[in-house]
Amino acid sequence: MEYSGPPVSHDIPQVVPIDIRLIPTASVAAARAVRLKNFALPIIQPIVKSDQSKKNVVVESNSVSEIVEDSSNFESSVRVYSRNLDNDSDIGCAPLPNDSNHLLGSSAVEDFNDECNAGVSYDNCSNATISDSKESTLKSLENSSENASCEGDEGCVVEPSTQGNRTSAVTFRDSPSIDSIYEESDEDDHAVLPERPVASNDGKKGSCYKCHKRNRFAEKEICLVCGAKYCKNCLVRAMGCMPEGRKCITCIGYPIHESRRGLLGKCSRMLKKQLGNDAVNQIMSSEVSCEVNQLPSYLICVNGKPLSIGELVMLQSCPNPPKKLKPGKYWYDKVSGFWGKDGEKPSQIISAEMAIGYRINEDASNGDTNVLINNRRITKAELWMLQAAGINCEGNVHFWLTADGSCMHEGMNNVLGLLWAKKRVKIVCAALSLPYPSDTSIHDGVDVDKGAAEAIARSLEQKMMNKLLLVGSEQSGTSTIFKQAKIVYSVPFSEDEIQSIKFVIQKNVYSYIGILLEGRARFEEDYLVEMRRQQANEPGPSGDSGSVDERNIYSLSQKLKAFSDWLLQTMISGNLEFIFPAATQMYSPLVEELWKDKAFQATYRRRNELHLLPRAANYFLDRAVEVTQMGYEPTQMDILYAEGITSSNGVASVEFSFPKSSQDWYMESPDENDSAIRYQLIRVHLSSLGENCKWLEMFEDVDLVMFCVSLTDYDEYYEDMNGVRTNKMVASKRVFESIVTHPTLSDKNFLLLLNKLDLLEEKIEGSPLSECEWFEDFTPVMSGHPHRANSNNNPSLAQRACHHVAVKFKRLFASLTDRKLFVSVGTGLEGESVDRALRYGREILRWNDEMQPVNISMNDSSCESITNTIEPIT
Numbered sequence: 001m002e003y004s005g006p007p008v009s010h011d012i013p014q015v016v017p018i019d020i021r022l023i024p025t026a027s028v029a030a031a032r033a034v035r036l037k038n039f040a041l042p043i044i045q046p047i048v049k050s051d052q053s054k055k056n057v058v059v060e061s062n063s064v065s066e067i068v069e070d071s072s073n074f075e076s077s078v079r080v081y082s083r084n085l086d087n088d089s090d091i092g093c094a095p096l097p098n099d100s101n102h103l104l105g106s107s108a109v110e111d112f113n114d115e116c117n118a119g120v121s122y123d124n125c126s127n128a129t130i131s132d133s134k135e136s137t138l139k140s141l142e143n144s145s146e147n148a149s150c151e152g153d154e155g156c157v158v159e160p161s162t163q164g165n166r167t168s169a170v171t172f173r174d175s176p177s178i179d180s181i182y183e184e185s186d187e188d189d190h191a192v193l194p195e196r197p198v199a200s201n202d203g204k205k206g207s208c209y210k211c212h213k214r215n216r217f218a219e220k221e222i223c224l225v226c227g228a229k230y231c232k233n234c235l236v237r238a239m240g241c242m243p244e245g246r247k248c249i250t251c252i253g254y255p256i257h258e259s260r261r262g263l264l265g266k267c268s269r270m271l272k273k274q275l276g277n278d279a280v281n282q283i284m285s286s287e288v289s290c291e292v293n294q295l296p297s298y299l300i301c302v303n304g305k306p307l308s309i310g311e312l313v314m315l316q317s318c319p320n321p322p323k324k325l326k327p328g329k330y331w332y333d334k335v336s337g338f339w340g341k342d343g344e345k346p347s348q349i350i351s352a353e354m355a356i357g358y359r360i361n362e363d364a365s366n367g368d369t370n371v372l373i374n375n376r377r378i379t380k381a382e383l384w385m386l387q388a389a390g391i392n393c394e395g396n397v398h399f400w401l402t403a404d405g406s407c408m409h410e411g412m413n414n415v416l417g418l419l420w421a422k423k424r425v426k427i428v429c430a431a432l433s434l435p436y437p438s439d440t441s442i443h444d445g446v447d448v449d450k451g452a453a454e455a456i457a458r459s460l461e462q463k464m465m466n467k468l469l470l471v472g473s474e475q476s477g478t479s480t481i482f483k484q485a486k487i488v489y490s491v492p493f494s495e496d497e498i499q500s501i502k503f504v505i506q507k508n509v510y511s512y513i514g515i516l517l518e519g520r521a522r523f524e525e526d527y528l529v530e531m532r533r534q535q536a537n538e539p540g541p542s543g544d545s546g547s548v549d550e551r552n553i554y555s556l557s558q559k560l561k562a563f564s565d566w567l568l569q570t571m572i573s574g575n576l577e578f579i580f581p582a583a584t585q586m587y588s589p590l591v592e593e594l595w596k597d598k599a600f601q602a603t604y605r606r607r608n609e610l611h612l613l614p615r616a617a618n619y620f621l622d623r624a625v626e627v628t629q630m631g632y633e634p635t636q637m638d639i640l641y642a643e644g645i646t647s648s649n650g651v652a653s654v655e656f657s658f659p660k661s662s663q664d665w666y667m668e669s670p671d672e673n674d675s676a677i678r679y680q681l682i683r684v685h686l687s688s689l690g691e692n693c694k695w696l697e698m699f700e701d702v703d704l705v706m707f708c709v710s711l712t713d714y715d716e717y718y719e720d721m722n723g724v725r726t727n728k729m730v731a732s733k734r735v736f737e738s739i740v741t742h743p744t745l746s747d748k749n750f751l752l753l754l755n756k757l758d759l760l761e762e763k764i765e766g767s768p769l770s771e772c773e774w775f776e777d778f779t780p781v782m783s784g785h786p787h788r789a790n791s792n793n794n795p796s797l798a799q800r801a802c803h804h805v806a807v808k809f810k811r812l813f814a815s816l817t818d819r820k821l822f823v824s825v826g827t828g829l830e831g832e833s834v835d836r837a838l839r840y841g842r843e844i845l846r847w848n849d850e851m852q853p854v855n856i857s858m859n860d861s862s863c864e865s866i867t868n869t870i871e872p873i874t
């Protein structure tokens with residue numbers, strides 16, 4: 001995951017105002033302010049008053065000394081750090097950025113730097129004791145800076161703390177209002193504001209934005225403003241003491257990027273390791289509470305009216321506030337408390353009766369029914385909810401719904417039903433992803449038992465679930481991946497499931513045997529024909545052709561022939577599955593006998609000629625005798641290889657969470673509670689999506705669509721009734737097109753799973769990728785050992801082919817949606833591979849939350865860069 005903003009070097013900060021910002025008790029800021037004032041500089045940025053009740057940030061002494069030791073290399077960013085000023089405090093001041101010249105003039109910078117180095121470097125200040133008082137702070141400033149003076153009115157103001165004598169605020173008089181720091185957000189076209197710093201790591205993917213050392217897998221900490229990421233060695237140097245949380249020093253005072261709001265207060269393990277728990281708690285607390293990091297009220301628009309600060313405070317401090325409030329346009333039904341995004345169904349029920357926003361618009365939620373609730377036309381899902389409550393919604397009806405769930409006709413007094421008291425409504429709400437009141441206290445007089453509360457909790461949990469839709473073309477491997485997910489994430493198969501899996505596997509084995517027996521009959525016939533032909537060409541000494549023995553090496557005994565006839569008949573009539581479990585007991589001795597039979601063995605040796613025999617048959621046929629026994633228990637591998645286990649026509653779903661694993665190398669800001677986050681993998685067979693995939697509508701609330709393609713499809717064909725052949729990869733492409741352009745999925749992230757890499761590796765040597773017309777332009781130039789999987793610099797043919805296929809799909813996706821397609825390559829039969837793909841899916845959801853543009857290149861075509869990476873479409 002990389003930041004892909006405009007290419008501005010981060011090491012040499014962009015033309016941004018040097019940000020001399022309040023650090024609650026840091027006299028360093030005051031020192032800098034004084035110096036800057038002496039240089040008569042315009043201080044452009046507003047001052048953010050950090051929570052003055054907070055103590056200053058503690059940087060553990062080892063971190064500090066590390067900084068100091070390294071200070072010789074540290075020239076291009078402002079460094080501010082201090083020790084806990086509750087104790088005797090040491091202060092340090094670092095040189096200003098060299099390229100601050102545009103503000104300071106080069107000599108000013110040099111002077112300032114000299115001063116820092118000479119006067120207030122950490123070492124020099126280490127003996128300076130700052131007591132918790134304004135006077136002593138100023139005194140220490142005088143000590144530490146020859147020319148420093150503080151003529152409050154002219155340049156800076158040192159604000160007394162509200163807490164005792166602690167010096168806590170330094171502000172500059174000419175600062176503009178705080179409003180000016182809010183940049184326009186995606187959702188809002190507010191006035192043009194000072195440009196937020198942008199980050200770049202000079203195109204070095206996965207590298208630290210400061211030292212530029214590349215290690216994609218090493219944890220990094222992100223600046224909430226510009227998105228720059230720093231490795232553990234550079235973190236403290238780049239971010240200083242973090243008075244506003246994780247921000248580059250040059251970003252302090254700027255509002256955080258809205259896409260990173262979800263990260264507020266959630267730091268990485270790396271930060272804790274570097275600074276220790278106490279310091280991190282302090283930093284996180286400042287990050288969450290400091291004023292500049294708060295959501296700008298005007299970016300929240302309710303019923304067509306941007307909120308004032310007071311209204312936002314009211315909204316956020318009400319008993320049931322909107323969760324995870326982000327900038328955007330919302331509607332709010334003041335009477336019932338229903339709350340949703342403009343044009344969408346309700347997403348929450350918040351506290352009612354708050355005086356925010358204008359009157360609700362009838363089309364606020366884009367409803368398409370004849371029913372109005374509190375003047376809002378409701379959506380179909382809500383209509384079903386009302387019906388579940390037994391409320392008659394025939395005709396054009398206008399209801400009045402109060403916060404306690406009482407529903408009545410508009411203008412009438414009789415209550416038609418109490419919505420939140422009906423258990424059925426809870427279930428319907430959970431099923432349709434509609435909100436249900438979270439505060440049971442609103443049920444005045446309604447008996448909400450423990451079970452109901454649990455149901456509410458479950459329904460809320462359901463809503464929080466991350467839903468992954470798995471779909472793919474025929475035989476692409478979706479059910480294998482689905483089963484693999486169950487195995488990898490330890491979701492047990494129930495006893496009943498195992499029993500039915502056992503019968504499915506046994507039925508499959510009988511059908512494989514049937515295919516072999518059918519082949520045997522053909523081989524027997526062919527053999528006979530050949531014998532007759534030979535006899536005719538080579539007549540015996542008497543000159544007559546004689547009679548050919550009808551029996552040959554493919555002939556069965558009468559008993560086995562009878563069994564064979566019965567089995568083939570049962571298969572043709574489609575009754576195979578109905579003979580279980582009885583068949584197990586009756587026919588397993590015959591299978592054993594058959595297996596020992598020479599004719600059957602001769603057929604088995606020629607099984608590669610039997611094209612109806614699926615690949616999985618090889619796995620089971622070797623153990624046919626064991627599998628057809630009564631006492632057979634399927635192993636996990638058997639379940640994985642078995643065909644037809646996940647209902648081939650339906651929808652199957654499994655819930656899981658990711659256990660902590662070493663594969664969490666994707667995690668940039670690991671969430672401690674990650675294993676508590678639930679995911680639901682929903683596998684749907686293509687045939688159940690109907691014509692033009694119209695039933696995709698049912699999956700409007702999925703978070704990620706995973707489309708599975710078999711890499712072996714490129715040289716395989718379907719043949720229709722008229723003998724017209726279609727390349728399977730081209731067929732997959734068509735399915736892909738219709739799914740990605742389906743209106744229900746128009747704003748979803750897509751992850752392409754290129755499956756069966758193992759088979760591609762086997763096949764590609766004998767069958768070129770260009771066999772498929774879509775890949776005609778695949779002309780790899782191979783050097784060395786072309787087919788050997790090897791280092792990043794010399795990818796194998798299969799790896800190059802994967803890359804080519806991935807790029808084709810990515811371009812197609814971009815042309816259809818103007819968005820980026822994520823790709824994961826792997827082998828569904830390998831647990832690790834499926835785990836990696838699903839974890840990648842999780843990362844995509846996280847990135848989506850962060851709205852982080854991603855820009856990792858597949859430039860070196862290595863397997864690693866092909867697998868689970870995102871590339872720019874070239």
Ligand SMILES: Nc1nc2c(ncn2[C@@H]2O[C@H](COP(=O)(O)OP(=O)(O)OP(=O)(O)O)[C@@H](O)[C@H]2O)c(=O)[nH]1
Nearest residue numbers: 474475476477478479480616641755756827828829
């Ligand atoms: N060698 C290999 N075989 C695989 C892989 N993934 C799936 N298969 C096999 O490919 C066949 C089809 O896989 P399924 O998982 O049944 O495919 P599907 O998407 O459910 O297809 P339908 O059954 O048509 O719905 C099965 O025999 C699997 O064992 C893989 O990565 N490698």
Ligand SMILES: [Mg+2]
Nearest residue numbers: 479480643644
């Ligand atoms: Mg299948």
